[in-house]
Amino acid sequence: MEHDLDRTALLVVDVQVGMEDPWWGPRNNPECEPNIARLIAAWRAAGRPLVFVRHDSVNPDSPLRPGEPGNALKPVVEGTPDLLVVKQVNSAFHGRPDLHGWLRERGITGVAVTGIQTNFCCETTARMAGNLGYDTLFVLDATHTFDLPAHGGGTIPADEVARMTASNLHGEFADVVMTADLV
DSSP states (O other), rough: OOOOGGGEEEEOOOGGGGGGGGGGGOBTTTTTHHHHHHHHHHHHHTTEEEEEEEEOOOOOTTTTSTTTTSSBTTTSSOOOOOOOEEESSSOOGGEOOOOHHHHHHHHHOEEEEEEEEIIIHHHHHHHHHHHHEEEEEEEEEEEOBBBBBTEEEEEEHHHHOOOOOOOHHHHBBBEOOOOOHHH
């Protein structure tokens, strides 16, 4: 499928210092942040729209609470975006300012989703983007997640969680791609 990258916004979701906290558990994909940096650089060089998303958690135990050092964006998320969305739920489409309205006002027809966590905020944002009619790219190697406690007991390794997200999204809500496909 052909994608019009010049009408595609890069969404960098929840790439925050607090995601390094041991509170989250073991993670996968150590190349996530370098891949996000490559995508940000490519989007800027091409003059394409760039959106950063920050999660302001209301959970009193979360390292992503406003006012805590973990709430800050990681250094890889450098420079000023075209839009900063602040949210308290999983989807970037339920934050402030209104992402959907901002994209539509600018004639942006696609999004490329990157960030943390693959299976929560990134997947939810991609599902909503697909449902809203955006040409949605899910850049799997520019996301990462953590081991997940399994319903009924045990643990699902982060790599398996990411593979399941890719399987859930591809062909239904998004095209799952890799950084090299876009830069």
